[in-house]
Amino acid sequence: xxxxxxxLYYMQGIPLPETPAPGTAPAPWGQTNIxxxxxxxxxxxxxxxGSAVYPSDISxxxxxxxxxxxxxxPNAVVRKIDTEAVQKMPxxxxxxxxxxxxxxxxxxxxxxxKTKLFDPICRFEGEALAAVAAxxxxxxxxxxxxxxxxxxxxxxxxxxxxALESSAPYIHKGGNRVKPAEMYERGNIEKGFAEADVIxxxxxxxxxxxxxPVELHGCVASWDRDNLTIWESTQGVYSVQSRVAExxxxxxxxxxxxxxxxxxxxxxxxQPGKYTIIAAxxxxxxxxxxxxxLSREETLLAVGNxxxxxxxxxxxxxxxxxxTAIDFSAIAxxxxxxxxxTSLLDxxxxxxxxxxxxxxxxxxxxxxxxxxxxxxxPGHPPCSWALEQILDALAVAIDMxxxxxxxxxxxxxxxAREGNPPYTTTGLEECLVEGAKSFGWQEARKGVAENGNKGxxxxxxxMASALxxxxxxxxxxTVIIKLFSDGSVNLNMGASDIGTGTKxxxxxxxxEELGVRPDMVQIENADTGTTQYATPSGGSKTVPTEAPxxxxxxxxxxxQLLVMAAEDLKVEASSLIFKGEEIVSKIDTSKKIKVxxxxxxxxxxxxxxxxxxxxxxxxxxxxxxxxxxxxxEVNTRTGEVKIIxxxxxxxxxxxxxxLTYDNQVIGGITMGIGFGMTEARVLDGNQTGKLVNKNLxxxxxxxxxxxxxxxxxxxxxxDDREANTTGAKGLGEPVTIPxxxxxANAIYNAIGIRITQTPINPLQLVQLLSDNRKEG
Amino acid sequence: MKKDHDKKxxxxxxxxxxxxxLTMIGSxxxxxxxxxxxxxxxxxxxxxxxxxxxxxxxxxxxxHRRRLLVEPRWSLLYVLRERLGMTETKVGCERGECGxxxxxxxxxxxxxxxxxAVEAEGSQxxxxxxxxxxxxxxxxxxxxxxxxxxxxxxxxxxxxxAVEGLLIANPNPSPEEIRRGVSGNLCxxxxxxxxxxxxxxxxxxxRANGGAE
Numbered sequence: 011x012x013x014x015x016x017x018l019y020y021m022q023g024i025p026l027p028e029t030p031a032p033g034t035a036p037a038p039w040g041q042t043n044i045x046x047x048x049x050x051x052x053x054x055x056x057x058x059x060g061s062a063v064y065p066s067d068i069s070x071x072x073x074x075x076x077x078x079x080x081x082x083x084p085n086a087v088v089r090k091i092d093t094e095a096v097q098k099m100p101x102x103x104x105x106x107x108x109x110x111x112x113x114x115x116x117x118x119x120x121x122x123x124k125t126k127l128f129d130p131i132c133r134f135e136g137e138a139l140a141a142v143a144a145x146x147x148x149x150x151x152x153x154x155x156x157x158x159x160x161x162x163x164x165x166x167x168x169x170x171x172x173a174l175e176s177s178a179p180y181i182h183k184g185g186n187r188v189k190p191a192e193m194y195e196r197g198n199i200e201k202g203f204a205e206a207d208v209i210x211x212x213x214x215x216x217x218x219x220x221x222x223p224v225e226l227h228g229c230v231a232s233w234d235r236d237n238l239t240i241w242e243s244t245q246g247v248y249s250v251q252s253r254v255a256e257x258x259x260x261x262x263x264x265x266x267x268x269x270x271x272x273x274x275x276x277x278x279x280x281q282p283g284k285y286t287i288i289a290a291x292x293x294x295x296x297x298x299x300x301x302x303x304l305s306r307e308e309t310l311l312a313v314g315n316x317x318x319x320x321x322x323x324x325x326x327x328x329x330x331x332x333x334t335a336i337d338f339s340a341i342a343x344x345x346x347x348x349x350x351x352t353s354l355l356d357x358x359x360x361x362x363x364x365x366x367x368x369x370x371x372x373x374x375x376x377x378x379x380x381x382x383x384x385x386x387x388p389g390h391p392p393c394s395w396a397l398e399q400i401l402d403a404l405a406v407a408i409d410m411x412x413x414x415x416x417x418x419x420x421x422x423x424x425x426a427r428e429g430n431p432p433y434t435t436t437g438l439e440e441c442l443v444e445g446a447k448s449f450g451w452q453e454a455r456k457g458v459a460e461n462g463n464k465g466x467x468x469x470x471x472x473m474a475s476a477l478x479x480x481x482x483x484x485x486x487x488t489v490i491i492k493l494f495s496d497g498s499v500n501l502n503m504g505a506s507d508i509g510t511g512t513k514x515x516x517x518x519x520x521x522e523e524l525g526v527r528p529d530m531v532q533i534e535n536a537d538t539g540t541t542q543y544a545t546p547s548g549g550s551k552t553v554p555t556e557a558p559x560x561x562x563x564x565x566x567x568x569x570q571l572l573v574m575a576a577e578d579l580k581v582e583a584s585s586l587i588f589k590g591e592e593i594v595s596k597i598d599t600s601k602k603i604k605v606x607x608x609x610x611x612x613x614x615x616x617x618x619x620x621x622x623x624x625x626x627x628x629x630x631x632x633x634x635x636x637x638x639x640x641x642x643e644v645n646t647r648t649g650e651v652k653i654i655x656x657x658x659x660x661x662x663x664x665x666x667x668x669l670t671y672d673n674q675v676i677g678g679i680t681m682g683i684g685f686g687m688t689e690a691r692v693l694d695g696n697q698t699g700k701l702v703n704k705n706l707x708x709x710x711x712x713x714x715x716x717x718x719x720x721x722x723x724x725x726x727x728x729d730d731r732e733a734n735t736t737g738a739k740g741l742g743e744p745v746t747i748p749x750x751x752x753x754a755n756a757i758y759n760a761i762g763i764r765i766t767q768t769p770i771n772p773l774q775l776v777q778l779l780s781d782n783r784k785e786g
Numbered sequence: 787m788k789k790d791h792d793k794k795x796x797x798x799x800x801x802x803x804x805x806x807x808l809t810m811i812g813s814x815x816x817x818x819x820x821x822x823x824x825x826x827x828x829x830x831x832x833x834x835x836x837x838x839x840x841x842x843x844x845x846x847x848x849x850h851r852r853r854l855l856v857e858p859r860w861s862l863l864y865v866l867r868e869r870l871g872m873t874e875t876k877v878g879c880e881r882g883e884c885g886x887x888x889x890x891x892x893x894x895x896x897x898x899x900x901x902x903a904v905e906a907e908g909s910q911x912x913x914x915x916x917x918x919x920x921x922x923x924x925x926x927x928x929x930x931x932x933x934x935x936x937x938x939x940x941x942x943x944x945x946x947x948a949v950e951g952l953l954i955a956n957p958n959p960s961p962e963e964i965r966r967g968v969s970g971n972l973c974x975x976x977x978x979x980x981x982x983x984x985x986x987x988x989x990x991x992x993r994a995n996g997g998a999e
Contacts, residue, residue, distance in 0.1 A: 050931055050932060050934065051931075051934065054930075054931040054934075055923070055931065056939075057936060057939030057942055058923060058927040058928075058930045058931050058936070058939070058942060058946065059874075059914065059918060059921075059923060059927060060873070060874025060875075060913075060914040060915060060943055061874075062939060063873070064873075064876075064940060066873075066876075066877065067867070067873035069868065069871055069873075075868075146857075146868075147864065147868065148857060148859060148860065148864075221974075222972075222974050223938070223940075223974055224876070224878045224884060224886050224938070224940045224941045224972060224973070224974050225876070225878070225938070225940040226877070226878070271938075271939070272938065273876070273938045273939070273940025273941075274937075274938040274940055274974050274975055276974070303877075305880065306878065306879040306880065306881070306883075306884075508938060509936075509937030509938030509939065509975050510937065511937075669934040670934065672934075673934050673937060673977055673980060674937075676976060676977060676978075676979045676980060677937055677975045677976035677977055678976070679976070680973075680976025680977075680978060680979075681974075681976050705879070705881060705883060706879050706881075706883035706884055706972065707881075707883050711972050711974060712976070712978075713969050713970075713972060713978075714965050714966075714968045714969045714971070714973075714978045714981070714982070715965060715966070715969045717976070717978050717979065718979070719961060719965070719978075719979055719982045720979075721979045
């Protein structure tokens with residue numbers, strides 16, 4: 011054994027958490043040794059050295075490259091596809107389209123509308139029409155470009171507002187509504203407004219945001235006769251497996267999906283895409299492995315987005331800051347197919363603030379654009395944009411500090427859920443108070459009021475708060491831990507680590523329970539062939555779902571070791587406890603044995619612990635809460651906004667790892683800056699209906715020049731003893747929800763202009779400043 | 787550079803230097819000054835390749851000589867990843883907009899997706915692997931690890947190369963210079979604030995090593 015490893019498997023001498031009796035749930039951790047520390051990621055070396063193999067890095071012997079021909083029109087019917095010349099082109103091995111028998115299969119975007127994998131009706135620019143496999147990527151694209159297609163080009167709609175006009179062409183039979191408008195009402199809205207001292211109303215719009223993970227969507231597919239293996243850039247190998255098996259009519263056991271690493275997703279890789287099926291079909295037809303990763307342009311067109319939303323909101327308030335009524339209505343679109351265009355769009359209006367009288371109405375419509383996919387906190391950032399700005403305006407109207415106003419309206423139970431169940435913890439108050447304190451909120455506001463706005467560069471501060479509808483995690487999850495005879499550990503779980511640090515956090519859970527060093531935990535994950543079932547990593551549920559299962563598996567190991575050690579020591583197992591690398595009698599401390607000396611462990615070679623995720627607490631809601639604060643400088647001559655600093659105060663239960671926690675806050679705020687300030691899908695509504703900005707020069711993801719270096723994460727960490735056995739709630743979504751609204755509120759504070767539409771770019775702001783001067 | 791085809795038989799246009807033209811557009815924003823001088827070269831003696839034929843090429847990558855046959859149109863990125871299996875250089879847009887494919891060419895960070903492989907002949911190409919001593923991380927990599935300057939890690943090789951190039955040119959950059967130095971590299975996970983910290987820390991590590999790297 012290498013010197014550096016000797017005696018270092020275990021953290022020396024620390025007492026480990028108590029092992030509960032079989033069948034009973036463990037108590038939440040008290041003081042922790044590892045959990046909550048700032049520990050570099052267990053796979054950091056792999057990621058910074060380049061040794062991590064991402065799906066797009068996979069290369070197999072004899073591998074071909076696939077490419078997809080896509081419809082260039084937003085609405086068209088394919089009359090004829092001619093691939094004859096293409097078959098003979100250099101390097102080309104296979105061409106598939108609607109008329110090749112192997113590709114004549116169903117692929118439906120929703121249960122209600124049946125479509126083919128290569129459907130002759132193309133309802134959005136970028137719909138797949140044919141695909142090619144060739145020796146090199148260049149040859150594959152040569153071939154795609156050489157395919158001749160005759161289209162019947164049809165009228166299109168790119169505006170969700172125009173989609174409901176009587177003259178609008180129907181995108182599907184039956185009209186352009188995905189479903190009847192969804193209504194919600196509690197209390198009496200008219201009565202609520204009658205009680206209000208101030209009522210404000212405004213309309214807001216948030217533009218369509220596109221996920222843009224840096225690793226492109228795609229996979230490598232390979233067959234061994236009837237066994238299909240897919241290396242896919244995905245958030246969930248099991249969700250890819252089940253969809254591929256369903257579409258191709260295969261048993262689950264014939265589809266193995268592997269995704270050890272993946273380069274970002276933000277919701278867009280929760281499911282496989284048509285590309286996954288196409289790669290498998292090309293690989294089958296050519297009897298060769300096929301690598302098919304989309305181009306950046308294709309990902310901007312066809313693999314998901316956050317729906318644009320048009321929101322009308324009206325809210326009433328008493329002079330003392332009590333909210334009396336909220337009336338919310340919205341039209342949004344998930345594109346050309348049912349894709350959750352209005353999913354959770356009204357949730358914050360219904361649930362974030364105490365308000366007895368609320369009415370919401372949301373209408374999901376079709377337009378000729380690529381279907382949406384879940385995007386980090388679906389529905390929440392658009393709703394936050396409207397709700398947090400109307401609250402800010404109400405605070406101004408009644409001359410109250412916006413933090414104060416929010417503190418007045420904090421709910422202890424979920425108002426929008428049946429039976430008004432309480433939250434396990436509501437950290438919103440602490441987020442507001444501690445966040446404001448760290449930011450220096452009152453001093454900053456005073457500073458702006460007194461001397462911030464004399465020159466043409468104006469300073470302002472703003473804030474917004476949030477909750478996330480999920481984030482409590484859920485069943486199912488299965489995890490297996492193996493303890494080797496030398497005390498080192500293998501952790502086996504199905505979950506993907508999408509960059510949030512899942513592997514690191516889970517290794518820390520093992521370390522906390524078993525007393526081994528986190529780097530002594532080998533992790534095997536995200537492979538349907540060799541790892542356990544897990545739902546996709548998304549919705550801020552991975553840590554609260556997987557961590558309790560990991561903890562349960564580790565406890566299972568300890569239970570078995572205690573029984574084995576009891577035999578060696580000839581005492582009752584219940585009298586034994588773990589202390590670092592030793593098992594010791596509580597009664598007689600001279601009776602002890604090293605874990606590695608336990609004869610049962612030596613005899614069996616290893617001890618296996620299986621852990622399952624238990625149910626969530628009945629009748630309670632587990633949600634994370636947040637408040638964000640920012641300071642901006644607005645150049646009133648150029649319309650440029652510089653974000654000076656941000657504070658994100660987040661309550662997501664227990665902080666599992668300070669480093670990855672703070673990084674998540676930084677990342678969420680950065681993405682929120684994109685949503686609020688730089689990003690918009692631009693469709694040419696007048697002439698072509700096509701996406702105008704299908705590249706990363708024109709679709710503006712925030713760069714290093716767009717974000718402040720000063721982003722402070724304030725950890726609000728209540729002792730949530732009910733959420734789950736680890737006390738952790740999700741963090742990935744809440745961090746991006748209030749950001750854009752906080753910026754808009756800060757700009758209002760600086761220049762007195764309410765910006766209702768994203769993105770807040772100089773183009774828009776210069777116009778608003780000019781209009782304002784004219785009015786003024 | 788040795789050609790596989792005879793210029794007399796070549797149907798390629800002689801009126802424009804394909805090589806010179808592509809060099810210009812392939813340079814990326816970071817090396818405008820360099821390509822500017824190339825643009826001013828006369829085109830008469832420029833070598834012209836037949837796009838239909840494979841060309842013999844020798845690349846000097848991380849101090850190793852690699853000989854291979856390429857199509858003249860293949861990007862350096864494609865050759866590194868798909869021909870040489872050097873997948874530590876990542877692909878994100880293939881049009882010079884995301885920076886995932888950044889490598890050092892003669893110590894300047896360049897987008898390998900906008901650099902033709904044939905253009906890179908005769909230059910020193912350094913990828914992530916070239917920053918390491920065997921299995922030991924270089925100082926920029928170590929700084930990214932300690933400061934958690936990434937999440938999914940996919941843009942990270944490009945970010946690290948951009949910082950490496952920055953620190954070669956400017957061993958003690960200001961915060962604003964760091965920000966500009968990585969502004970050609972998108973991080974969608976949004977870890978920029980930590981990347982800034984890592985770049986600063988890397989400059990300290992490098993200087994502590996006496997610039998031995």
